[in-house]
Amino acid sequence: MNKLIFLKNTASDVMGNNNKVKEALTVGYTRNKLETDINITTKLPGEMMNQAAEVYYSGFKQKFDGLLMIPRTREQALHILKESMDCSMGIYALDDGGNLVGLVGLGCKGRGFVKYRWRLLLQEFGLLGAILRKLIKFFEAPALRKDQLRIEGVVISEGAQGQGIGSALLHAVFERARRQGYKSVCLEVINTNPDARRLYHRLGFKDKGRVYFGLLTRQAGFTFIWRMEKNFSPTPKTMSPQSKGLPLKFQT
Numbered sequence: 423m424n425k426l427i428f429l430k431n432t433a434s435d436v437m438g439n440n441n442k443v444k445e446a447l448t449v450g451y452t453r454n455k456l457e458t459d460i461n462i463t464t465k466l467p468g469e470m471m472n473q474a475a476e477v478y479y480s481g482f483k484q485k486f487d488g489l490l491m492i493p494r495t496r497e498q499a500l501h502i503l504k505e506s507m508d509c510s511m512g513i514y515a516l517d518d519g520g521n522l523v524g525l526v527g528l529g530c531k532g533r534g535f536v537k538y539r540w541r542l543l544l545q546e547f548g549l550l551g552a553i554l555r556k557l558i559k560f561f562e563a564p565a566l567r568k569d570q571l572r573i574e575g576v577v578i579s580e581g582a583q584g585q586g587i588g589s590a591l592l593h594a595v596f597e598r599a600r601r602q603g604y605k606s607v608c609l610e611v612i613n614t615n616p617d618a619r620r621l622y623h624r625l626g627f628k629d630k631g632r633v634y635f636g637l638l639t640r641q642a643g644f645t646f647i648w649r650m651e652k653n654f655s656p657t658p659k660t661m662s663p664q665s666k667g668l669p670l671k672f673q674t
């Protein structure tokens with residue numbers, strides 16, 4: 423069966439009524455094969471938090487285990503992620519059986535998809551452990567401008583990779599960024615993930631520089647990261663929240 427990115431009403435806040443994007447999502451990927459339709463949505467049913475934590479962890483296990491959290495067990499890692507995720511900052515890909523097959527976590531000034539709260543870190547790692555992890559997170563996350571939307575992480579479940587779902591999620595991010603008046607979307611990609619970097623280039627991201635960590639991050643599977651950014655042409659004045667004097671805010 424030909425692949426079809428199927429947009430239900432629940433996705434209207436991601437896509438608005440932008441038929442061009444809907445067209446791109448449906449037409450652009452028909453060359454790929456996928457056994458199921460995909461629904462791109464911002465609404466993650468509460469009971470799917472476990473699945474979201476599992477999918478996210480599967481994509482970032484090495485970084486999470488080797489650098490960010492250094493959990494004792496997989497269960498602890500999943501517990502921390504589940505407790506730290508703000509699902510209103512994500513966009514999700516569900517198959518027609520309602521299973522989560524991918525997600526993208528977003529951040530903007532002051533908010534993020536994954537935010538580690540002091541209380542949780544203290545509970546899990548004690549005072550020194552909590553301070554250390556907060557420090558690492560502080561250096562890992564770049565300071566954002568008000569007009570920048572950040573992709574904290576995008577991950578597709580292993581069996582569903584390479585079929586256009588990641589690209590569809592990223593298009594949904596661009597559409598949301600444009601509609602909400604952001605001037606650019608930024609992300610970081612580790613030097614050992616050239617496949618993902620190639621995809622970002624293809625979707626219009628440009629390299630903005632490298633940050634070297636050397637031995638500090640070797641356990642996490644990389645030695646430097648690329649910072650990348652995709653800029654949008656200015657939105658017409660009447661459309662931009664900034665032009666109306668409204669604060670830029672992530673709406674869900």
Ligand SMILES: CC(C)(COP(=O)(O)OP(=O)(O)OC[C@H]1O[C@@H](n2cnc3c(N)ncnc32)[C@H](O)[C@@H]1OP(=O)(O)O)[C@@H](O)C(=O)NCCC(=O)NCCS
Binds near residue numbers: 481576583611
């Ligand atoms: C990277 C990722 C999100 C891309 O989503 P996707 O649905 O697989 O990608 P699409 O089918 O839309 O696009 C295909 C492109 O993605 C990239 N890609 C494909 N499989 C990939 C994989 N396993 N890991 C990394 N990138 C991959 C390639 O550039 C590919 O293009 P190519 O066929 O010309 O080589 C997804 O593969 C993934 O979750 N990988 C593991 C986690 C990860 O690396 N996340 C990104 C962190 S910055």
